[in-house]
Amino acid sequence: xxxxxxxxxxxxxxxxxxxxxxxxxxxxxxxxxxxxxxxxxxxxxxxxxxxxxxxxxxxxxxxxxxxxxxxxxxxxxxxxxxxxxxxxxxxxxxxxxxxxxxxxxxxxxxxxxxxxxxxxxxxxxxxxxxxxxxxxxxxxxxxxxx
Numbered sequence: 588x589x590x591x592x593x594x595x596x597x598x599x600x601x602x603x604x605x606x607x608x609x610x611x612x613x614x615x616x617x618x619x620x621x622x623x624x625x626x627x628x629x630x631x632x633x634x635x636x637x638x639x640x641x642x643x644x645x646x647x648x649x650x651x652x653x654x655x656x657x658x659x660x661x662x663x664x665x666x667x668x669x670x671x672x673x674x675x676x677x678x679x680x681x682x683x684x685x686x687x688x689x690x691x692x693x694x695x696x697x698x699x700x701x702x703x704x705x706x707x708x709x710x711x712x713x714x715x716x717x718x719x720x721x722x723x724x725x726x727x728x729x730x731x732x733x
Contacts, residue, residue: 619709626713630662634717641721642729651722658718659711666710670703677702 591599634641641654681693 619705622706623709623713626662626666626710627716630658630714631717631720633661634658634721638721638724638729641724642726645724646726646730654722654724655715655718658721659714662714662718663707663710666707666714670706670710673706674699674703 644654645651678694678699685693
């Protein structure tokens with residue numbers, strides 16, 4: 588007869604679930620990092636393509652804060668539209684995922700709000716860095732370019 592302490596038996600019984608949750612968490616963090624890098628890349632590319640326009644705006648008197656607001660505003664409009672589409676698609680797919688969830692309703696509003704807020708904060712962070720870089724574009728160099 589193989590006897591072991593209750594705590595060891597309990598740990599052995601939940602080890603597969605703990606491992607699955609660790610993998611799920613690791614994939615979620617990876618997805619968040621990929622989203623951050625992707626949004627940053629798109630916004631940074633957009634700013635690089637518009638450096639001439641931003642230089643003209645600054646040469647005509649635009650302040651750095653206006654440039655930051657413009658770049659962040661455009662990036663966040665796109666991000667909010669994308670988050671809305673993603674949340675709507677996720678809400679539509681909850682019936683397929685209902686069997687995978689434990690102690691959470693498939694259309695839990697707090698979960699959807701938390702995911703939307705986390706993605707919005709990620710998008711804001713990813714938009715902020717290119718926006719600050721755009722605000723420090725030298726108008727003379729930007730106007731000479733091309």
